[in-house]
Amino acid sequence: MEAQDKPRLSQQFVEIMVLLHNNFGRQTQVPLPLNQFAVLCTLMDTAGMAITDISRQLNISKQQMTNIIDKLVCANYVGKEPDVKDRRRILITISDKGKRLLENHMELFRQRFDSHAQNLTEKERQELAIILRRYYDLINKMFSV
Template sequence: MESQTQPSLSQQFVEIMVLLHNKFGRQAQVPLPLNQFGVLCAISDTEGMAITDISRQLNVSKQQMTNIIDKLVSAGYVSKETDSQDRRRIVITISQKGTKLLENHLEIFRQRFDSHAQKLSQPEKNELSRVLRRYYELINKMFSLQ
């Protein structure tokens, strides 16, 4: 009898990411290139981040990140400021315009998700909610700084 092997955790994670991208993300029509949108998401709830930190978090080279940041600065979505503690360090902060764009688009994501969730029964919605909360907790635990 052949034994069925379970996919690894990393394989399951990748499959979920691809599924979300294909079934949800692609149709979302992000108003910016994904790399720029990702920067807004990364810095949205910070007091500002250095380009090096953003590039490390998003796994993008510092050279590419500099180009992405320059485009966001030109569009008025972020600003560059010299760190008051270390004059050599440049801090990137999200602007009011960037925050508004991000909030509007995240609301579109939520509405789209809620619309698709209507296909589920109440017990299925409850189970999905429980699973998503736990998924969030575990992923956060895996990637938290220690």
């Protein structure tokens, strides 16, 4: 195969993302609008983030992010707290209710994945586990700062 005939690495990555979305993600309904759900996912493993940092990470305008955060605050999925290091900054933190919503949704994802994994042989499941671990490690390495 000629070098120009090989799919670019970025193209393969995009194809995998689309495949996962079409065959897995879309069938597992997200319990909130996607932009709100993305904010909760972003906050899950943090002690809190400023609205500017969340908007930058998710590539959503600060004005739009303010509306998203306000809706999440009203639903008690997130809270606002002063930054102890800089009292002028407000940090957005995920609430226990927000954590429970994410945990419940992730459990649905796991159940759906496990159900579909039963279509594979034991050897194929073992191979997939190795591939996914390696994929995770490499993507993490690519995007680490």
